[in-house]
Amino acid sequence: MKIDGNAIRPGNVIEHKGGLWRAVKIAHTQPGKGGAYLQVELKNLRDGTKLNERFRSSEKVDRVSLEQKDYQFLFADGDMYNFMNQESYEQIAISAEDIGDDAVFLQDGMVVVIEFHEETPLGVSLPDKVTLEVTETEPVVKGQTASSSYKPAILENGLKVGVPPFVNAGDKIIVNTVEREYAGRAD
Structure with a gap:
C-alpha cells in the first residue's frame, strides 16, 4: 500500500x-x-x-503489512530454534541469527509472536517481561542503603543485570525484555 x-x-x-x-x-x-x-x-x-x-x-x-501469528517455543537445536503454531500445530525453525540477542529470553513453552511477510518469518516478538532465577550475585555490603544502589547479578540465562541489594542468589525476579533490566520481584 x-x-x-x-x-x-x-x-x-x-x-x-x-x-x-x-x-x-x-x-x-x-x-x-x-x-x-x-x-x-x-x-x-x-x-x-x-x-x-x-x-x-x-x-x-x-x-x-506483516502477518502476526502466535507460536509456542519448543526447543533449541544447535543454532536453530523450533516453534509450533498454536492453532495448526505446524512447526517452524528460525535461525539464531534471525532472532538476534533476544534468544537468551526464550523459555520452554513460552508463547511468542512471529511476524511473517509472504510466508517468510521475519522476527520474533517476546513477552515484555519474563521471570528468571538469579544464579549469582554479590552479598550485601553493610551500610548500603536500598535507594537506587544496584548490585550486579547473573541470571539463569547468563544475562547480567543490576538488582536491588535485597535480591539474593536463588531468588526469582521479573526482567524487562526490551530494556534488559530488573523490573521487580517474582511471587
Whole structure:
C-alpha cells in the first residue's frame, strides 16, 4: 500500500531500497529554507542494520503489512530454534541469527509472536517481561542503603543485570525484555 512519506509512524514496516525496514524513530523537521521533511530512523528486518532517511510529503513509500501469528517455543537445536503454531500445530525453525540477542529470553513453552511477510518469518516478538532465577550475585555490603544502589547479578540465562541489594542468589525476579533490566520481584 502506497503512503505519503510524511505518514510514516514508528512501528510501520516499509519497502525501501530493495529491503524491508521498520521505522524506529521519526522526527518532523521544518528547516528555514526548503520544504518540511520527516527524518526517519529505519531498522532492516533481515540483518538489523540501521539507516537514517529523509522523506518529503510528496514522496510515496510502500507500506508493508506483516502477518502476526502466535507460536509456542519448543526447543533449541544447535543454532536453530523450533516453534509450533498454536492453532495448526505446524512447526517452524528460525535461525539464531534471525532472532538476534533476544534468544537468551526464550523459555520452554513460552508463547511468542512471529511476524511473517509472504510466508517468510521475519522476527520474533517476546513477552515484555519474563521471570528468571538469579544464579549469582554479590552479598550485601553493610551500610548500603536500598535507594537506587544496584548490585550486579547473573541470571539463569547468563544475562547480567543490576538488582536491588535485597535480591539474593536463588531468588526469582521479573526482567524487562526490551530494556534488559530488573523490573521487580517474582511471587
